[in-house]
Amino acid sequence: MSTDEKLFGPGRSRAFSPYLAPGERKQLHALLNPGAALPASFADELRSLARRYIDDGDSIKLRAVCLLVADLCEQGWQVALESDRITFQPPGISRTDEQSVDDIKVRVRAALQSARRRQLQEPAVRNFLIRVERRTFRSGHRASIIDLIDDGVSLAKALRSIEHLPDDDREIALRGIIDPVVEIAEAGAKCADTGLPLIDIWRYFRHTWAHEYRSIPGRQMMVLIRNAARPLRPVMGIAMLASPVMRLAARDNWIGWLRDAAEERVRSEVWDAGDFGASLMHRIDSSINAVRWDDLATIDEIADPGETVALRLEQRAAGAAFARDQQLRDHYEMHRDADGQVRPHRGVLKSAQPDSDWRAASEDLLFVRKRAESLAQLLFAKGMLKGANLIREPAAGLERLFATRSGQRALDIALAEFRKAGLSSEVADVSICGAVHPYNELLGGKLVALLLTSQEVRDAYSRRYGGQTSVIASQMAGRAISKPADLKILTTTSLYGVGSSQYNRLVLRADDHPGLPYDIKWGAIGKSLTGGFGTLHLGGETAQALRSMAMSRHDSRRVNNRFGEGTSPRLRQIREGLDALGLKSDAILHHATPRIFYGCELSPGSRSALLNLTPATDTYATCPDIGAAWRRRWVMNRARREETLQALERLGPTSIRASLHADADGQFLLPIDGG
Known part of the structure; x- marks a missing residue:
């Protein structure tokens, strides 16, 4: 049995041998005796060691390794140091683990809180908290963000005052105590009650x-939920809608963007074969029209693609990729500073402007490659779909496509185009969603999740992002392209x-709540039992060190934070940095923590509408109707419970400030009066 298996069990450990000089490895190992138990201060000692090294020469490697190991230890990974390698085991959840749900939550929460506490101690964050908590003359009177935290004692008293009313009267009276409204935190907008910037309140x-x-x-819309029935409209909860990840198997299967899911729905007649075949053809034609092709193919090739056009376009793409690689190397040598830093290569066009020359921008080598690659795939798919005769014989044609490798590839391309179109303007990820004290005791988190489906939020999202000129799509098309949101x-x-x-x-039934036009339902749509890839378990300092490693490895800057270059610049830079250290980036970025994915259709038939199989509805639930249903479904009964009212009385400004300013022992780091 290997050392790895003795330490962590068969097949569960991950061994890495970073590229360190003997002297660097000696310094790293000096922190502890290999094989001895890790001290509680191990992560802090590693960070202290890392900060003694500057980001140049060989010391950058030791700095990055120290910070990486510190983060992983703090996140619950088991670490063993040997003479020539570091061995890790992630704290994933497996069937053999004798852990309760609460145990798992405590472990994950503790790991996340360690990084949060470090952030709260940063001078910039401390100064921000002090500034917004300080009572300052704003909007005609002295105000502080503390004024926007409801007092749990006062809220509990108000709820007790109506508990003996008949149910109908009590429901009306409850609205006079809790009346949620949506407010979007936009740049420049200020709170009418305190004068504070809404973005500062959200932050x-x-x-x-x-x-x-x-x-x-990417996109990020910050949402505040406030109580219009209470003085100064205290904040009940916050949310953020963000750009969705490009590939998420659970979501794509649930929507029908994966071939196996599509085949099952066609065979079970959930989708009509004729409608689906026509939709596939229309999607491919629309995607071709969104790519500038006059310098890449002829009109006849676009109308009736032959077998050779895709191969020629792939060769054109390879040539453009080679030329751009040389362009980046030249840029690197020309703009490298004395300290080795290189400014990003952003291209000529950096943002959408009224006078932007999109045709010229489409001739940038990056977009020549992208256009040629995209067109090669689309024309291949069009040729296969036309050959299957989907318009006249949709059922037989789909059967042939599902049964052959080339047909399956064509279907995958078409479904990927549906996914790209949907993710660009019709799907959003809820990256933050929850209640703040004291409304968490009244299940305010459920309210926030439900209100994100409201007409008010949809309208705000459309106003924010609808009609904007898309930088990537416009460079692909060679003309200005805007998309609805x-x-x-x-x-x-x-x-x-x-x-x-x-x-x-989390369901509100229209039959139970007359104001709702349809059921509103959040539900689990899939699971990842083995975890996924991400950077949540790596801190900001570690990410920056790995970015520096990535820069030091190459003779060009390959991640330039440029639209169209690729998704998640942070993830790509961290991956390059890990590779530069000699570590397998997938082994580090695979966090081994299972995830459950949830989804919500904002109206009935939304998923099939994403594939143009059904028309989208124009009617959506409103904030007042959702708020009334939430009060009726959860708050009416919960507010009668004495344990809930007592819990409310313990929450408010003091409990929130304790979470922000208390040290690990619960002692306040700042005066409790907020200045």
Whole structure:
């Protein structure tokens, strides 16, 4: 049996041998005796060692390794140091683990909280908290963000005052105590009650979450839920809608964007074969029309693609990729500073402007490659779909496509085009969603999740993103392209991998709530039992060190944070940094924590509408109707429970400030009066 198997069990450990010089390895191993138990201060000692090294020369490697090992230890990974390697075992959840759901949540929460506590101690974050908590003259009177935290004692008193009313009267009176409204935190917008920027309000409450606050790329719409029935409209909860990940098997299978799911629905007649065949043809033609092709193919080739056009386009794409690689190397040598830093290569066009020359932008080598690659696939798929005669014989044609390898490839291409179109404007990920004290005791998290399906949120999303010129799509088309922002689907992921009480059984039935036009339902749509890939378990300092490693490895900057270059620049830079250290990036980025995925159709038939199989509805539930249903479904009974009212009385400004300013021993780091 190998050492790995003795330490962690067969097949579960991951061994890495980073590229370190003997002296560097000696310094790393000096922190502890190999084989001895890791001290509690191990992660802090590693970070302290890392900060003694500057980001240049060979020391950058030791710095990155120390920070990486510190993060993984803190996240519960088991670590063993040997003479020539470091061995890790991730703390994944398996069937053999004798852990309760609560045990798992405690372990994951503790790991996330360690990174959050470090962030809260950063000077910039501390200064921000002090600034917004300080009572300052704003909007005609002295105000603080503390004014936007409801007092649980006062709220419990108000609820007790109506508990003996008849149910009908009590329901009316309850609206006079809790009346949720949606407010979008946009740049420049200020709170009418305190004068504080809405984005600062959202950020303050985001810091109370279990994991550290990180900015994310792509679309992000910050949502505040406030109680219009209480003085100064205190914040009940927050949410964020973000760009969805490009590939998520559970979501794509649930929607029908994967071939196996599509085949099952056609065979079971959930989807009509004729409608699906016509939709496939239309999708491919629409995607071809969204690519500038006049310099890549002829009109006849577009209308009736032959067997050789795709091969020629693939060769054109390879040539453009080679030329761009040389372009990046030249840029690297020309713009490298004395300290080795290189500014990104952003191309000529950096953002959409009224006078942008999109045709010229489409001739950038990056987009020549992307256009040629895309057109090669689309023309191959069009040729296969036409050959299957989907319009006249849809059932037989689909049968042939599902049965052959080339037909399956054509279907995969068409379904991927549906996915790209949907993810660009009709699907959003709920990256933050929950209640703040004291409304968590009244199941405010369920309210926030439900209100994200409202007409008000959909309209706000459409106003924010609808009609914007898409930088990537416009460079692909060689002309200005704008897309609607018509939300149809919301998805999210459980933080702990063992279910979410916030989304479980989260259903409002239209039959039970007359104001609702249809049922609103969140539900589990799939699981990842073996975990997935991500960077949540790596801290910001570690990510920056790995970015530096990636830069030091290549003779060009390959991740330039440029639209169209690829998804998630952070993930790609971290992956390159891990590879540069000699580590298998997949082994580190695969966090081994199972996830449960949840989804919600914003109206009946939203999933089939994403494939143009049914028309989209124009009627959506409104915030007042959802708020009334939430009060009736959950708050009416919960507010009668004495244990709930007592719990409310313990929550409010003091409990929130304790979560932000208390140290590990529960002692306040700042004055409790907030200045």
